[in-house]
Amino acid sequence: MTIKVICxxxxxxxxxxxxxxxxxxxxxxxxxxxxxxxxxxxxxxxTDELITYLTEECTIPPLAEGDAV
Ligand SMILES: [Zn+2]
Incomplete structure (x- = not known):
């Protein structure tokens, strides 16, 4: 079953x-x-653009690098 999600x-x-x-x-x-x-x-x-924005705006980096998919 596929659930439709809209960005x-x-x-x-x-x-x-x-x-x-x-x-x-x-x-x-x-x-x-x-x-x-x-x-x-x-x-x-x-999501990538949001992360770029947040990273620029935040004093403390919000993103920790995990394993590449
Ligand atoms: Zn989108």
């Missing part, structure tokens, strides 16, 4: 078995979005 950023359909980034969390206190639910699915290309 939030580019709108492209993502193969659920290969998509790179999926984040679903209800936001906690302290944010203006307190109580809202953040749901983000990204295709591999948009």
């Amino acid at each position: 939030n950023r580019c709108g492209k359909e993502i193969d659920a078995n290969t998509y790179s980034f999926s984040y679903h969390q209800q936001l906690g206190y302290g944010s203006v979005h307190d109580g809202d639910e953040l749901s983000v699915d990204l295709c591999p290309e948009c």
Whole structure:
């Protein structure tokens, strides 16, 4: 069974078995979005761009290198 997942950023359909980034969390206190639910699915290309962005913006690098697939 294939579940259709759409990339939030580019709108492209993502193969659920290969998509790179999926984040679903209800936001906690302290944010203006307190109580809202953040749901983000990204295709591999948009995941790479997000990581590039985060790496540039973060003081502490958010990415640790793992084994290449
Ligand atoms: Zn995308």
